[in-house]
Amino acid sequence: MTISRTDIEAAHARIAPHVRRTPVWNLERAFGHDGGLSLKLEFLQHAGSFKTRGAFNTLLSKPVSDAGIAAASGGNHGAAVAYAARQLGVKARIFVPEISSPAKIAVIRSHGAEVVIGGARYADAQEACDLYVAKSGALRIHPFDADTTIAGQGTAALEWEQDAPALDTVLVAVGGGGLISGVASWWAGRVKVVGVEPEGSRALHAALQAGRPVDVDVDSVAADSLGARNTGELVHAICKDAVDHVALVTDDAIRDAQALLWRDYRIASEPGGAAALAALVSGAYKPRSGERVGVLLCGANVELGKLADIIHP
The missing domain is CATH 3.40.50.1100 (Rossmann fold)
Structure with missing residues (x-):
């Protein structure tokens, strides 16, 4: 593709x-x-x-269920998804690893998203996000691929x-x-x-x-x-x-x-x-x-x- x-x-x-x-x-x-x-x-x-560009394009291109959206992020993707979700009236849950900077976590929270912190690296946050999406039906917004x-x-x-x-x-x-x-x-x-x-x-x-x-x-x-x-x-x-x-x-x-x-x-x-x-x-x-x-x-x-x-x- x-x-x-x-x-x-x-x-x-x-x-x-x-x-x-x-x-x-x-x-x-x-x-x-x-x-x-x-x-x-x-x-x-x-x-x-x-990253705000990709977040908006995904949100405006795909259907969103009542479960809202979810994303894994080192920080910037989560902030972008949280911002886009707030602007479009969608609830968001963002999974971040423990290495994420407090500054980036604060930005995510400032846009009204729920933040879940866990795992040593980004891959750990992605795994937690994928499990949540599978259970909840939330729309996953991938940060790159x-x-x-x-x-x-x-x-x-x-x-x-x-x-x-x-x-x-x-x-x-x-x-x-x-x-x-x-x-x-x-x-x-x-x-x-x-x-x-x-x-x-x-x-x-x-x-x-x-x-x-x-x-x-x-x-x-x-x-x-x-x-x-x-x-x-x-x-x-x-x-x-x-x-x-x-x-x-x-x-x-x-x-x-x-x-x-x-x-x-x-x-x-x-x-x-x-x-x-x-x-x-x-x-x-x-x-x-x-x-x-x-x-x-x-x-x-x-x-x-x-x-x-x-x-x-």
């Missing part, structure tokens, strides 16, 4: 009344690159991340292309791979799409190497947003053809990118939200001279105390 540009256009028409059209910031000679640079400021989206989720996330690229000069390459952070699958589906064959993963959480990198989705160990500062153990079949099917490659970044590079965003631009980014930029500033991705590069800044749900520790160690 693939996601077409037509699917993404339909998703955009469906969700446009409910999401923010986040701004694009076009720069020249920034972050040590001598070419044009385009930042898609998706961290300004409702609930603090791009589902067609409606991917088409919804792809709407960020649709807007980006309309608002930015023609790009040669875009850098996109990868957790489970829903965002990069949507972006790559939109730009397939026209723009080089490069994934960025932490060295300690590389589900897509491992899948592309193995030729199939495989389980990986997760140990990264960005694990609460980029901590999926397995991409899933649909994500792999899309990315094996439409993603150029995956660049790996260290946790230190991610922290440096967070510090840079705050110091120079007063952008408070969570680790996962700064990962794509980390690839550029650390040299994990090295553009050619004059290359027009896009960087998707995807999440802002950061614990301010931890950000302060990075800025003032």
Whole structure:
């Protein structure tokens, strides 16, 4: 199965009344690159991340029973689902692992969802969510490996292309791979799409190497947003053809990118939200001279105390 540009256009028409059209910031000679640079400021989206797009697209595409909806999340997906559910008058139950940051759990609760905390990793929360869905009949909203989720996330690229000069390459952070699958589906064959993963959480990198989705160990500062153990079949099917490659970044590079965003631009980014930029500033991705590069800044749900520790160690 693939996601077409037509699917993404339909998703955009469906969700446009409910999401923010986040701004694009076009720069020249920034972050040590001598070419044009385009930042898609998706961290300004409702609930603090791009995931609101996929949540609305799924909710507006599928029937919802009286049991409402359920989702497993490291934090951002849960916040997005909770926000969309509240806006559409649907009850939501969100399952999160113990590694989820208090800041993200607070955002989920602020949107009126019930939060169930349990399990050491995201996979544990997903298992608990699946059991609840099987018993209750609630609609499960998958954070990445589902067609409606991917088409919804792809709407960020649709807007980006309309608002930015023609790009040669875009850098996109990868957790489970829903965002990069949507972006790559939109730009397939026209723009080089490069994934960025932490060295300690590389589900897509491992899948592309193995030729199939495989389980990986997760140990990264960005694990609460980029901590999926397995991409899933649909994500792999899309990315094996439409993603150029995956660049790996260290946790230190991610922290440096967070510090840079705050110091120079007063952008408070969570680790996962700064990962794509980390690839550029650390040299994990090295553009050619004059290359027009896009960087998707995807999440802002950061614990301010931890950000302060990075800025003032």
